[in-house]
Amino acid sequence: MTDVLLDIRDMVQEFPARAANGARGVVHAVSNVSLQVRAGETLGIVGESGSGKSTLARAVLGVPPPKSGDVFLKGTNIARLKQKRMREHMRDIQMVFQDPYSSVDSKWNVSRIVGEPLRAFKVGTREERRKRVAEVLDLVGLDPNVYGSRRPRQLSGGQCQRVAIARALALSPSLIICDEAVSSLDVLIQAQVLNLFERLRTELDLAYLFIAHDLAMVKQVSDRVAVMYLGKLCEIGPAEDIYRNPRHPYTVALLNSIPDPDPSRPRVKIDDQISGEPPSPVNPPSGCRFRTRCPRAQEKCALEVPVLQSVGTEHSVACHFPVGSENAAVSEGVTSGSVSVNTSNDV
Amino acid sequence: MTDKLLEVKDLEVRFRQGANSVYAVNGVSFDLDQGKTLAIIGESGSGKTVTSRAMMGLLPNTAVVHGSVKLNGKELVGLSEKEMLQHRGLDLATVFQDPGRSLNPTMKVGKQIVEAIRLHLPLDKKAARERAVELLGLVRLPLPAQRFNDYPHQLSGGMRQRVMIAIALACQPKILIADEATTALDVTTQAKIMDLLIDLQSQFHMALILISHNLGLAAQYTDEVAVMYGGKIVERAGTKELFSNVLMPYTRVLLDAVPRLDRSAHDSLPSITGGAPNLTSRPTGCSFMPRCMTATDRCREQAPPLAEEEPGHEVACWYPLHDHAALDEVGT
Numbered sequence: 001m002t003d004v005l006l007d008i009r010d011m012v013q014e015f016p017a018r019a020a021n022g023a024r025g026v027v028h029a030v031s032n033v034s035l036q037v038r039a040g041e042t043l044g045i046v047g048e049s050g051s052g053k054s055t056l057a058r059a060v061l062g063v064p065p066p067k068s069g070d071v072f073l074k075g076t077n078i079a080r081l082k083q084k085r086m087r088e089h090m091r092d093i094q095m096v097f098q099d100p101y102s103s104v105d106s107k108w109n110v111s112r113i114v115g116e117p118l119r120a121f122k123v124g125t126r127e128e129r130r131k132r133v134a135e136v137l138d139l140v141g142l143d144p145n146v147y148g149s150r151r152p153r154q155l156s157g158g159q160c161q162r163v164a165i166a167r168a169l170a171l172s173p174s175l176i177i178c179d180e181a182v183s184s185l186d187v188l189i190q191a192q193v194l195n196l197f198e199r200l201r202t203e204l205d206l207a208y209l210f211i212a213h214d215l216a217m218v219k220q221v222s223d224r225v226a227v228m229y230l231g232k233l234c235e236i237g238p239a240e241d242i243y244r245n246p247r248h249p250y251t252v253a254l255l256n257s258i259p260d261p262d263p264s265r266p267r268v269k270i271d272d273q274i275s276g277e278p279p280s281p282v283n284p285p286s287g288c289r290f291r292t293r294c295p296r297a298q299e300k301c302a303l304e305v306p307v308l309q310s311v312g313t314e315h316s317v318a319c320h321f322p323v324g325s326e327n328a329a330v331s332e333g334v335t336s337g338s339v340s341v342n343t344s345n346d347v
Numbered sequence: 348m349t350d351k352l353l354e355v356k357d358l359e360v361r362f363r364q365g366a367n368s369v370y371a372v373n374g375v376s377f378d379l380d381q382g383k384t385l386a387i388i389g390e391s392g393s394g395k396t397v398t399s400r401a402m403m404g405l406l407p408n409t410a411v412v413h414g415s416v417k418l419n420g421k422e423l424v425g426l427s428e429k430e431m432l433q434h435r436g437l438d439l440a441t442v443f444q445d446p447g448r449s450l451n452p453t454m455k456v457g458k459q460i461v462e463a464i465r466l467h468l469p470l471d472k473k474a475a476r477e478r479a480v481e482l483l484g485l486v487r488l489p490l491p492a493q494r495f496n497d498y499p500h501q502l503s504g505g506m507r508q509r510v511m512i513a514i515a516l517a518c519q520p521k522i523l524i525a526d527e528a529t530t531a532l533d534v535t536t537q538a539k540i541m542d543l544l545i546d547l548q549s550q551f552h553m554a555l556i557l558i559s560h561n562l563g564l565a566a567q568y569t570d571e572v573a574v575m576y577g578g579k580i581v582e583r584a585g586t587k588e589l590f591s592n593v594l595m596p597y598t599r600v601l602l603d604a605v606p607r608l609d610r611s612a613h614d615s616l617p618s619i620t621g622g623a624p625n626l627t628s629r630p631t632g633c634s635f636m637p638r639c640m641t642a643t644d645r646c647r648e649q650a651p652p653l654a655e656e657e658p659g660h661e662v663a664c665w666y667p668l669h670d671h672a673a674l675d676e677v678g679t
């Protein structure tokens with residue numbers, strides 16, 4: 001496979017917890033997840049809150065390290081390194097969080113915030129660092145002469161998020177993890193920041209792990225998309241495939257819960273797609289974790305854990321009864337283009 | 348004479364800040380019939396929340412309110428807090444974004460509903476309790492009688508928002524205002540709460556005002572849409588009409604900037620630079636002028652009034668977009 005940058009293998013992350021009845025238990029935050037991010041690509045991760053997206057990202061960075069599993073960064077298993085050696089590798093992965101204001105130090109000015117990673121890693125001379133700060137501020141579209149001396153509270157949300165992105169770029173990483181990085185921004189600013197991510201990806205050959213709960217937004221920037229539910233990977237595949245031909249019932253529910261900004265398209269009743277509330281991660285359901293809410297669940301789903309299986313080129317799903325398998329001949333065998341699931345983006 | 352359920356006319360809200368003022372709402376007019384749903388959309392700071400809070404009489408005392416808000420013909424602007432209490436919760440109720448902060452963390456959720464009921468209705472404790480359990484069932488909280496005794500932290504975000512809706516519905520209001528009520532929730536939970544809200548709205552024939560950044564919600568769940576910018580309504584039309592025949596340049600930009608599933612991955616999103624207007628002075632001219640591609644000197648000097656451009660479709664712009672389309676066609 002071409003140029004795997006980050007290779008997560010069989011990652012498990014658990015936390016001690018108390019169950020509702022007071023008994024001691026374990027939060028199964030991430031359970032046996034394997035994922036790869038290739039150089040220069042964007043892998044989107046979607047799933048509802050509590051599905052383990054942030055935990056996975058933090059375990060990659062080793063804060064805290066995963067309970068088990070391996071994380072290879074450019075071939076080195078960083079999950080098995082000592083703290084000190086780990087830190088050296090961490091230059092290559094940077095993170096951008098949801099709330100721009102709380103992720104930067106409110107007392108510092110923009111230049112100092114952006115230059116902080118350079119100082120921490122003792123990069124270059126003072127003058128070289130100053131130059132680099134100006135360079136990355138330019139990259140994110142902030143004039144260093146205008147914004148360099150401002151404090152976070154003198155910036156708009158979008159500008160502050162640009163500062164956080166500039167800081168992430170300072171050490172020239174190969175991978176940026178965006179955890180809900182545009183979720184709290186207004187649509188127009190959100191579009192600007194998403195476009196900025198795209199521009200940086202092509203200009204700097206960056207790879208992204210792009211975490212968000214809105215599939216429409218994730219699809220906008222992703223080459224491939226991974227869907228998580230209650231700590232498990234449900235489905236992974238090329239962004240277009242996931243959208244046109246979703247195979248996991250949870251992916252279908254996620255897609256149908258995005259309100260279509262075209263009022264002439266009918267809305268889907270969501271209660272038919274996903275019932276009830278998410279179960280506790282302390283005592284996840286046996287077999288398939290989605291079974292308590294799945295409209296397709298059968299007896300087998302409670303007994304056997306579904307494993308990830310290939311259903312197409314680079315497209316895999318973990319489900320005993322994937323959506324669309326009934327008429328597999330129709331959806332997979334047709335080449336003439338006479339049958340189309342959703343052609344609205346051809347126009 | 349048949350009065351409209353709600354008539355808002357020339358509503359202005361200014362906040363005093365020392366020697367300065369923030370002109371948050373600058374002449375908003377609209378009306379709403381019983382059983383109808385209206386979306387108010389627009390960027391952060393455009394005046395959506397202040398407009399709705401002015402209607403509820405929920406602004407701080409630094410606010411100076413002018414204009415008129417009539418409920419069934421009765422004027423609400425200028426009422427005392429005591430008089431307003433006869434309407435708030437009874438005729439007009441709200442659901443806000445953050446159910447965590449709106450609920451009292453130290454009180455059982457059932458008791459909070461009982462208190463809301465007894466504030467307005469002459470029910471004894473037992474009857475109010477029965478009504479509260481009934482309301483929890485109505486908002487489809489599983490096992491309502493058991494959940495009655497839960498504290499807010501024992502509920503998920505979606506369940507807490509259901510409790511907030513139960514409280515809002517306690518007295519069967521005529522108008523329900525949902526201000527970013529589902530913004531903090533997951534997409535699946537958001538869809539469930541919206542389906543619930545719209546079912547209840549039609550079941551009780553309430554009017555619903557949906558305030559949101561999410562254009563998809565406006566498109567899917569409302570009859571009519573008002574777009575706000577700089578404290579004014581800049582476009583208003585039936586939902587289908589608005590989304591298929593945008594007339595105001597700002598609305599166009601707003602709709603185009605939304606990621607949608609039918610766009611291809613890596614398509615760049617059309618957007619504009621510049622921020623929302625500075626509201627510390629009363630706007631002259633069109634407030635969208637600094638960011639508008641089609642602005643002229645006229646836009647700088649004169650504020651375009653909100654006027655009916657096509658039947659049932661109002662727009663505040665000197666050069667509505669269909670003119671451009673017509674011009675283009677002539678040109679080609």
Ligand SMILES: Nc1ncnc2c1ncn2[C@@H]1O[C@H](COP(=O)(O)OP(=O)(O)OP(=O)(O)O)[C@@H](O)[C@H]1O
Pocket residue numbers: 362364369370371389390391392393394395396397398407409560626
């Ligand atoms: N108490 C206040 N004192 C001074 N200015 C205020 C006050 N409340 C609101 N404003 C200002 O009024 C304007 C409109 O605010 P409003 O809360 O209505 O925006 P909004 O459209 O609801 O935005 P959002 O989408 O972020 O909720 C903003 O410029 C805001 O800063």
Ligand SMILES: Nc1ncnc2c1ncn2[C@@H]1O[C@H](COP(=O)(O)OP(=O)(O)O)[C@@H](O)[C@H]1O
Pocket residue numbers: 015016017027028029047048049050051052053054055056281
């Ligand atoms: N430090 C922690 N201690 C205990 N539980 C945790 C901790 N961090 C995360 N969790 C739990 O792990 C699960 C996954 O959380 P998270 O990764 O934050 O989900 P997401 O980012 O997908 O919303 C949740 O049930 C969460 O409550």
Ligand code: SF4
Pocket residue numbers: 248249250288289290291292294295296297298301306318319320321322
């Ligand atoms: S394995 Fe069964 S319960 Fe799980 S998603 Fe598939 S059909 Fe539904």
Ligand code: SF4
Pocket residue numbers: 595596597633634635636639640641642643646651663664665666667
């Ligand atoms: S009035 Fe002028 S500046 Fe305002 S939106 Fe219309 S064309 Fe643009």
Ligand SMILES: [Mg+2]
Pocket residue numbers: 053054055179
């Ligand atoms: Mg998270």
Ligand SMILES: [Mg+2]
Pocket residue numbers: 395396397526
């Ligand atoms: Mg608001």
